[in-house]
Amino acid sequence: MARPAKPSGPNQRQLRIGEVIRHALAELLSRGDIHDEVLARHVITVPEVRLSSDLKLATCYIMPLGGGDVKPVLKALNDHKRYIRGEIAHRVNLKFAPDIRFLADESFAEAERVDAILYSDKVRQDILKQPLRIQTDEQDDD
Template sequence: MRKPTESAGPTQRQQRVAELVRHAIAEVLSRGDLQDPVLSRHVITVPEVRMSPDLKLATAYVMPLGGEDEQPVIEALERNRKVLRQEVARRVNLKFAPDLRFRRDETFDEAARIDRLLRSDKVQRDLGPDRDSGE
């Protein structure tokens, strides 16, 4: 039997558990179950959670709506990590509740960077009408 390599990406089980954990965290945050003044002032999206291969660590990528106060929000999530972990354990049926860590979601920044590249003069020149006509 072949061992999966790190470059093979997450297993189906990792992806399934990550999605369950993502839903659990998002539900706790949307319901306002945490009594934290920073978190209560923000709508927080959780676009992705990645699980370690042993399913004992969940890295949640988060972004406050509008991208405001990112660092205070992540710090507040870290402060409330224990309560969030308990809530995830209650909602997701796993042998062990995963440790949680929170990171800023950078996919919006990456999308904006790609968009800027595609709109750059150099790329537009390469995509211009002369290229299609074969001249």
């Protein structure tokens, strides 16, 4: 008998715990609980936290507001990784506190790239060639 295919994405528990860790990390950063000059000078966004399937590794994607100075912020966060892990362990009720890894969030750059493609002259020409038809409920009845 064949086994059912494993789901490719994260399960519900990974998503829920990732969101709880994201909120705890964002609270740490917004309150200024981490005493570092680099972190104090930046407003840092935490758009996503992904957990490994065994919940032992949390990958935190971060981006400073405005997108600049990513490397110094990543270095400062990595320097305070032990403290951050301890604080998150106190705030999140888990059997094991996950190890934390910080990476720069690339989703903003990807969104800009897609916007540039959508608003390019070539795409604009294609849209102008074929008029957009919006079908309403009244047209369905005909």
